[in-house]
Amino acid sequence: MAARSPRGSLSGASDIASDFEDSLKDLQRNDRFAIENLTNIARESTEHAQAISRVLENHIKATAPTRKLPALYVLDSIVKNVGTPYTVYLGRGLYSTFMESYGSNNDPTTRRAMDNLLKTWKEPVPGSMDHRPVFPPDVVRPIESALIRWKTGMLQKQNQPQLQPQGGYRSTATPPQYNGQYAVPPVPVQQNAYNAFGSQQTPQQLAGHAVYHTPTPMQQHYAAPPTSVLHAPIDVQVVKADISSLISRLQTQFAAAPYDTQVQTKLSQILDLQRAVDAKPPFGDSLRQVRDIVAALAAGLPPLPAPTPQPHAPVQWQAPTPTPQWQPPASFPLPYQPQTAASYMQPPPAQSQPLPILTPGALSSLQALLANGQKPSTPQMRTAVPALSSASHTQLNNVQNNVAAAPTANTADLLAALAKSGMFPIMSAPNATPSVPFSASVAAPPASSTASLLQSLQSILPPASQNGTPTMIPAQLVASKPRIPFSAAALKQFRPELVRSLYDEQPNQCSNCGRRFLANDEGRAKKARHLDWHFRTNQRMADPNTGRGQHRSWFVDEMEWIRLTEFDPSTTTADAAIAATTAKKQKGPQDQYVRAPAGVTRNTCSICQEEMRSSYSEELQDWVFMNAAMYNGKIAHATCVEEIKKSSLQSASGAMAAALSGAYAGGRRQRSETPDSALGKRKAEGALAGAGARIKMG
Amino acid sequence: MALPGLSLPGLGLQPSATPVYGGAAPPPVEQIARREDLPPQSEWRFEAAFGQQYNIRLLSGQAELFGVELAPKQTYNLSGCKGAIFTWQGCQLEITGDAESEYSAKETEYAVEWLNLHGMLETARDEAQPDGGPRVLVVGPDHAGKSSLVRSVAAWAVKAGRTPTVVNLDPREGMLAPPGSLTAAAVASQLDVENGYGIPPISGPTVTPIQTPLIYSYPYASSSEKPAVYKALLTRMALSVTNKLEEDATAKQSGIIIDTPGSLNDPKSNYDILNHIVSEFNINLILSIGSEKLLNDLTRRFSMGKAPGESVPVLRISRPGGTVERDAVYMKQLRMSQLRQYFFGNAKEPLNPHSHSINFGELGIYRAKSSSDASNTSTGFGADDDDYTPNFGTTGSDGDFEKVTPSAAMTGSLIAIKFCPASSDGDAVRDSAVMGFLYVAEVDEARKKMRFLAPHPQRWGDRALVWGSWPEVVADLLT
């Protein structure tokens, strides 16, 4: 192997790949035999995985819409049955591959099939010893959030004509809040890791390491289910948060079942309710009513269906009965059925029994675990909910069933009363918003009564545990905060509590830089890290190596800046910092590095023979050669190595750029009245955004 | 040759192992330290010239500069700074060096207002709607204290654990970049007493906090010179900022604070650009400093008689008593200092720029036309109009950017490297973000070679370069 020239291996790859491509082009429909055959080619040619992956990606993008789904099934079959290295190569471009296919298909059945496919990629391969998901979360999650945002955006757009008043400056150009299909840039599998550490570990292992540290900002902020607010003092903010939580859960549901017009209706109605409350915060009895409704709804939410549900699959590819995957080939084409965990699980229990009395804590733990697909009888469940640890299997199953049910009786009445009470006059008031809060919206099927709305809500809302509203109040500094509205009058009076919040309430001060920390454990831990950071920094600044010519870095491009998660390096652990910076970054070859061996500050690129110099990496806190990779045991420019490998990265990043330009174009359409707008211009620029991966060495 | 009178903030105090380019400070004069006791809610106002040593140390109590708290017993070098050390609780300062003016003042009602504003923004963040936290536009004439206000509320927000996105739309004074830039940065690390928002990333370790900005180039001194270009860039920046906030829940909740040049206070254009900003950034709070007319006009336009969902509150914010006119000489020194910092760093983090000599043929340079030649492309550029040959490549002649061949007129100019390729069309060149800046050290027309001072040892590849009239030519950056 080592003796073979890279060119040689490329030509070998191109033969195999073109065979693969030919077979792929023959795939016109969901033909399990053909898909299995293609999978076998891929399995037997892992040394050409990169070329095959590229052929497959290109085919999925280029082929007719009706053939995209079968081709995606080929991808699915390969990653599930062969795995590494295909997961790595296909993971890189998965965002654009998937989003383009999704976007080019208007057929609801096909899209639903794609949705289901995506869900299975978040799970381990059923029955596999490997418990990692098919694709790492940071490959799948951007796709999911893009889909959710896109679908939400579609829904909101449907509502917009009603809500946006005419004329005025504000309506000329509103920046997109959910601006289009491809707003989330893809987060490809991190590449530098395995290049940096050599080839002992498989790419997927390393990618996996990086992946599991990925911060998930949305989830960090999710509130606990608002089940316990029933007897709390009424706070309009809490009610608002609960409404947001409902919306958020409905959005998730909507993402899962985008063609369910009922979900759309409910979501738009809840959005109306939210707007009403926002526009004129209710008080007194109205507030109590809203709160009760929201609380009752929230408490009555059924659990999510099992995370990889038996797909409500289009008829064309679903086998009539759940079967073990990979049946022996039949003499006629059989549809391919993606493997899902559901094949190994019980269907979700019926949701019809009355709600048992559970403490809120137990309930939310249960919901959380159910949302994670835990059976109540699993050890994890028993550990997590100690109260249930001695329960029998049957009891646990009953509990699980019961969690699903909701108290319905008086919520419907409350909601109806509320709608009649005229507590939302604002909805039809000055800004000409015509809609009555609970009238059916544009996309709605037959207008639904409030009672049926409630029932629908109960049947569609997943549990509160995972998808609640972002907690808008940071953990610290909550206690003494004054509430100050936007008003001129509020500016004048001196509020010592504001000074205290910036000084006394953060009594733990760094004597080097004056930075303050809270007096709790978190604050102390942060301060310890911070002092450690000062120490390390001072040490490094004193290092004679440091003086030898630092330089200004290039500024980042838009894509990188958008994806960058800002953090304070002085209080962040190195692991978290690296995860934050690298996980969201598209790694081009110039971002790869090799740690400089001790004492080695210069190296000659083994490919282009130009000199390379080491530089200091703040992230790694070590001297490294940037834009470097190991090539035949020597350090070379990563860009040179990439050139030789003729990587698929180029096309992947081009596709990503196209995706970005799609987002820009989408945003553009929404504000077409903006002067100087030119849709095509954006595209031209967007296509360049990915060019960062191709910087030539000077 | 050293540059007298042009030392940078923080420069020249600590002897550095690496010679700092242009860092020649006046020979250290033995200064007598003096002490100043400030009662609660008072401030120490000072104007320290560039090149003048001026140090402040907090001996006791607590104090802040533009919202950034001073660490006890640390010496801060405030050369080239005009500002006020404010104390809520009272403090004792030790002051060394000479300032053009310095005095203590108790008329600090503005500080109470500003802090209340911080409290308001915190409330808005706590109660943030799904579309995000407070998005604040700060407007007013020049020298009214807008930048000080923005920096203060940003510093307090960071202290409260937020990540506000700060946007600078004043091309005369760069933020984390040389002049001629428009900047957006999500600020997560505590601000720095001497360096404000910190410094943009460098290759080595730093003591000063690092901020990663997104930079656009607007190579004109005033928004009114090319309003169409300015607005296009605002649109582009708003798109990037909006996308970023969608990616980062903390930043989205923390909101946006936008600093603007006084030129936007322009009733003749019917406040066209302000309207544009309000809609592009979806502004939900406008702060007006220092102009009653502007306040009234904006209140009428955005606030009065509007439906609740449509109304944008406009608040009058007091200008700080200590604001001083920053005259043309000072502003030029400030720009020079920013330019030099970009290439050479500061005393704590000195940088080595790199020289690149490149053939004309390998360069794709666009000239950002000045307003005077917008209608007539054959008109030259400044005093050197005979020195360049317009080369209408891919750009239409009526565009704002035209491809030109290098000429001696470019010597001493700042050139922006855009992320877009050299072959891009005019709008792409206009909208593309900035990868870095080059200083034109030399143009050899005979040998058809150009020598640049670049921040980075690597070449920048096949990218569009933009040459504009702003910032002004600096003849002596290298000498």
Ligand SMILES: [Zn+2]
């Ligand atoms: Zn510190």
Ligand SMILES: [Zn+2]
């Ligand atoms: Zn090389």
